[in-house]
Amino acid sequence: MTNVTTGAMSCYDSFTDAMAKATDGRITDAPNNSRAAVADPRLVAQLNSPAATDGNTRGVAGESTGTAALAPISIMYKDADYGGDSLIYQGDFDCSGPTDQPDYWVELIQPGWNDEIGSYRAYRNCWLSLFEHRGWTGGSIAYAGNRTDLGILDDKASSIRWS
Template structure:
């Protein structure tokens, strides 16, 4: 009887301890990717953000989004968009910056109003002397469009270390990963 009473006491104690034991913390929520648009060649560029890339591209296009078949690549959509403006340029997508390597994570679509970049990289066609709020020191990869090559600078106003002018890169490289604070496009 004593053994039975001890067993019942131990089981009860374990049950109470089990109920009082702290629970494991809930898993952290997955980060939500943002899809933002900013205009180059303006003082203090501001980002306008959306919950989908399609909405961001619609905004970046000035409302002229080219509908391509489902599954069309981002590059195909941007190229179709830029080609559709012809001589009546509204906005041109010049690059898309990503917070993750291999074009992943949140994205920032840079637009300009002067059409395609010229061929030589000795001149500056577009610039951003600072990054929009929330986009300083977060760039890990980028794609360029409209004949533009991108140069990333470590500090605002094109100071510090830099990398470029370059076309698209799936990884910006260790020297500039998460260190972009200004841009030039040529």
């Protein structure tokens, strides 16, 4: 798990433990299999509900309009169709939606995940765009809420923006 606000990274023995930590203990019963989790409508609803994020959203100018609450903004998967290992990106506010102004960004994906992402699912009103090279350069994939296959950027993404 990586907190995009602080840059802190942590590893967990199970997906259930990672999800509990990513939500500050609000979700403790997530499936232990990350592929099953992305298909679990109950979990998806919890991750996208205001209760999962303490209702925290950002206003028009980007200022926070609620109490900060850590929760997943996306789950990245090493393989297509949400398969393989997973990486949870965690943020402390909801995204403002698909715009030209990113809410979060990672200039270079951490070791072990750089050029390894095969699919993703975003939460908390976030859409994300992947870029081929660090610093949001090279080829890119347009903002989307989820992708089961990254096409030409499969195993080639090095930086991310969430909006």
